[in-house]
Amino acid sequence: MTVDRRRSSPTPTAPVRIAEADGRHAVLAFAGDLDAPALRVLEELLLDHRLREPTAWTLDMSALEHIDLACAYALLRAVTGTPEREVAITVRGARPAVHRTLRHAGVDTVVTFAP
Template sequence: MTVDPRRPTPTTEPVRIAEADARHAVLVFSGSLDAPALRVLEELLLDHRLREPTVWTLDMSHLDHIDLACAYALLRTVTRVPEPVAVTVRGARGTVHRTLRHAGMDTVASFEH
C-alpha cells in the first residue's frame, strides 16, 4: 500500500500510519505534537501494524512543533521494541530537529532533509 504524502488527508490527527507492511512503516506527522496529542501518539505507536516492520520512516515535513514529551515517547518506542528498528526522520524543520536531538533521537535515528 502506497500513499502520496503530498496529498491532503481527511484526518486531523497529528500523526498517522501512511504505510505499513512486513518490512517498512511510514508515519506522517503534521501540525503540532504537544501535550494534548501525546495520548494519540502513544496509542498509535502501539498499533499492531508497527510490530513487524524493522524500518520506519518518520515524515515530519509537515510538523510545525513537537514537545519533549512526544519526542521522548518516540524514543521510548524505538528503543523498547523486541527487534531493532532502523529509523529515518525525514523533513524535520530546525525546531523539530532540535527537540528530537534534545530527547536523544539522534542516537537511534538518521535524519534526512
C-alpha cells in the first residue's frame, strides 16, 4: 500500500505588497520575515511603476516580525536612489527589533516613525 504524503499547503503570502497606490500616496504592507530569500521580491516591488508617482509612502510594518540588514539597505537605496524626486516616508507599527534594524541601516535618517 502506497501512502500519498503530499499535502496541500496554502500559497505563501508575499512578505511585502503594495496595499494601495494613487498619484499622491502609496501604502506598502509588510508581514512575516523579510530576509535574504525575500530580498529579490522586495527589490522588484520597489521598482513597481505604481510607486513612481506618489510623493508620500507609508510602510505598514505592524505585521512584520523580522527584517534583515540586506532588506533594510534595499529600502534605504529605494528611498535615497532618486534625489531628483523627494518622497516623504512614514514607517508605521514597527516592532522594536524591526525599528532597531532599520536604525542600524540608517533608514531612520530618511523616514518618520509613527506608532
